[in-house]
Amino acid sequence: MAFRPLVVCGPSGVGKGTLIKKLLEQYPNGFGHSVSHTTRKPRAGEVDGVSYHFVEKSAMEKMIAENKFVEHANVHGNLYGSSITSVQAVQKQQKICLLEIDVQGAKQVYESRIPAHFLFIDPPHPQTLRERLIKRGSENDESIALRLKNAKSEMEFGKAAGFFEHHLVNDDLDTAFRELVSVVTSWYPHLETQATA
Numbered sequence: 001m002a003f004r005p006l007v008v009c010g011p012s013g014v015g016k017g018t019l020i021k022k023l024l025e026q027y028p029n030g031f032g033h034s035v036s037h038t039t040r041k042p043r044a045g046e047v048d049g050v051s052y053h054f055v056e057k058s059a060m061e062k063m064i065a066e067n068k069f070v071e072h073a074n075v076h077g078n079l080y081g082s083s084i085t086s087v088q089a090v091q092k093q094q095k096i097c098l099l100e101i102d103v104q105g106a107k108q109v110y111e112s113r114i115p116a117h118f119l120f121i122d123p124p125h126p127q128t129l130r131e132r133l134i135k136r137g138s139e140n141d142e143s144i145a146l147r148l149k150n151a152k153s154e155m156e157f158g159k160a161a162g163f164f165e166h167h168l169v170n171d172d173l174d175t176a177f178r179e180l181v182s183v184v185t186s187w188y189p190h191l192e193t194q195a196t197a
Contacts, residue, residue: 002091003095005087005096005099005114006031006116006188007106007116007118008020008099008119009102009103009106009164010120010154010158010170011150011155012076012129013123013129013130014122014123014132014151015132015176016100016121018173022180023098023177023184026196027195031095031096032089032091032097035050036080036081037053037055037069038052038053038055038081039056039079040054040080044137061079064079064081069081069082069084070082070083070084070087070114071099071106071109072105073108075104081105087099099116106164117165117187119164119165119166119168119183120158120164121167121168121176122168122170123155123169126151126155129148133147168180
């Protein structure tokens with residue numbers, strides 16, 4: 001039996017990646033991270049094939065035209081997508097496929113009728129996003145402004161969409177993580193026996 005994918009959304013700088021990393025550490029045998037394709041340049045420490053599949057725009061457009069993606073989106077001027085084969089590879093390992101995607105992608109997954117669980121991560125305050133993006137050190141002022149503009153519409157969509165089953169506010173990392181664990185173990189009860197610590 002293949003487990004429903006877990007779709008995790010939220011604006012840039014909200015801490016999706018950090019929370020997912022902790023989830024994967026606590027449940028190394030429970031989750032598999034779908035490695036997305038992107039046309040953006042790698043950030044410091046990111047590894048091709050592990051963090052993302054970094055591809056040229058023309059190659060990505062060809063894959064989109066060939067319907068190779070569960071979801072794909074143009075985010076901040078770069079293409080992102082979760083390939084069907086990447087999701088299936090995780091499911092074949094009897095793991096829950098984690099899809100860390102934007103709201104456009106979440107909407108595509110929802111509309112595709114692929115059974116999934118949908119989680120939205122909110123910041124405690126929009127200013128928090130600015131601070132986190134600046135601290136990240138990988139964004140210039142123009143990029144930060146674009147991400148903050150997009151964050152506003154993403155948060156509005158997240159509230160209005162109606163298909164996000166849970167909204168988690170990432171104010172304090174430890175508190176947010178405890179809530180995340182509580183939510184995912186309610187959706188996937190078998191995980192309670194798989195925690196590492």
